Amino acid sequence: QVQLVESGGGLVQAGGSLRLSCAASGLTYRYSTYNTGWFRQAPGKEREFVGSVSWNGDSTYTVDSVKGRFTISMDNAKNTVYLQMNNLKPEDTAVYYCAAQLSSSDIRTPAYWGQGTQVTVSS
Numbered sequence: 001q002v003q004l005v006e007s008g009g010g011l012v013q014a015g016g017s018l019r020l021s022c023a024a025s026g027l028t029y030r031y032s033t034y035n036t037g038w039f040r041q042a043p044g045k046e047r048e049f050v051g052s053v054s055w056n057g058d059s060t061y062t063v064d065s066v067k068g069r070f071t072i073s074m075d076n077a078k079n080t081v082y083l084q085m086n087n088l089k090p091e092d093t094a095v096y097y098c099a100a101q102l103s104s105s106d107i108r109t110p111a112y113w114g115q116g117t118q119v120t121v122s123s
């Protein structure tokens with residue numbers, strides 16, 4: 001079974017940084033491999049895709065709205081995926097979710113979700 005546990009959220013001032021972690025298990029369950037993605041949901045808005053990393057960490061992607069500020073990386077030894085967020089803006093305030101999907105499928109429609117971690121950026 002795939003399990004995802006996020007951590008690292010909190011309150012930060014605009015211009016500050018946070019690093020979110022997603023501890024994953026089961027991503028190679030029964031010889032299947034999973035890509036991992038980050039999503040966020042702001043109050044009153046739909047959940048949106050932020051970016052992803054391939055199952056082996058070789059390929060990453062971030063959406064244009066966070067490109068240059070957010071970086072996704074993976075530590076295979078720790079089975080952990082990170083979302084480094086720099087130059088945070090108040091509009092980045094949201095609950096951030098880690099998610100996983102089979103590498104043969106679209107990460108934008110994940111099969112597994114973490115519980116989410118709150119990020120609040122004050123102006």
